[in-house]
Amino acid sequence: xxxxxxxxxxxxxxxxxxxxxxxxxxxxxxxxxxxxxxxxxxxxxxxxxxxxxxxxxxxxxxxxxxxxxxxxxxxxxxxxxxxxxxxxxxxxxxxxxxxxxxxxxxxxxxxxxxxxxxxxxxxxxxxxxxxxxxxxxxxxxxxxxxxxxxxxxxxxxxxxxxxxxxxxxxxxxxxxxxxxxxxxxxxxxxxxxxxxxxxxxxxxxxxxxxxxxxxxxxxxxxxxxxxxxxxxxxxxxxxxxxxxxxxxx
Numbered sequence: 001x002x003x004x005x006x007x008x009x010x011x012x013x014x015x016x017x018x019x020x021x022x023x024x025x026x027x028x029x030x031x032x033x034x035x036x037x038x039x040x041x042x043x044x045x046x047x048x049x050x051x052x053x054x055x056x057x058x059x060x061x062x063x064x065x066x067x068x069x070x071x072x073x074x075x076x077x078x079x080x081x082x083x084x085x086x087x088x089x090x091x092x093x094x095x096x097x098x099x100x101x102x103x104x105x106x107x108x109x110x111x112x113x114x115x116x117x118x119x120x121x122x123x124x125x126x127x128x129x130x131x132x133x134x135x136x137x138x139x140x141x142x143x144x145x146x147x148x149x150x151x152x153x154x155x156x157x158x159x160x161x162x163x164x165x166x167x168x169x170x171x172x173x174x175x176x177x178x179x180x181x182x183x184x185x186x187x188x189x190x191x192x193x194x195x196x197x198x199x200x201x202x203x204x205x206x207x208x209x210x211x212x213x214x215x216x217x218x219x220x221x222x223x224x225x226x227x228x229x230x231x232x233x234x235x236x237x238x239x240x241x242x243x244x245x246x247x248x249x
Contacts, residue, residue, distance in 0.1 A: 022065050023246060023249065027243060027244025029243075031055060031239065031240045038234075039231060050108040050110075075117075077114075082110060082111045085107070087105065106147035113139075116135060116137050139166065141161065141162050166198050168198065182206065187203075194227065199223045
């Protein structure tokens, strides 16, 4: 009798495993900056003052979907993100209460690590797919500047770091072209509150090969607006193209 019960339990486990699926994405994206930042000083233009230009980084996502109707599915994500610049200042700026002189060279660096946890439900799963849920994005960032003080030409090296969790609404939609292996897909997160705003989204075209493997490419954008978080104020947008390898398992 015990063997029969054990066999039934084992078969049930295998049956459950057959119905658990998901998706793994590994991608590469470009991001061109625009906007301003301020840290214990005046507003600084990211392109004209900090000399930031287009950069490229990587991201990864893992979706885990199960057959239990009342429990949400899970998405995990990670994105690396960075900008650096070097050039001559046309106007003096103040960063971390230090004045950087006009006509001197300033070197800057901006690094972000972004971690995502998303809980979502499949609202539609009948050709056209629609997922809705909530997301928490944890941002671990730092900004540094190396230059010279305005009045004495003394070398300056200042930096700041910040860590902030951001809860957001989440949505994803996929619309296939009939009788083809091509689909349109869009996915994003959004929140706005108390002068802060954050969104990140991507929209593109996916082509699926055999065994659930596919390629997707399109447009990706991120808005980061922080109002005096640890003395840091950001109002910046980063946009560019992306491409990723996907495995729908």
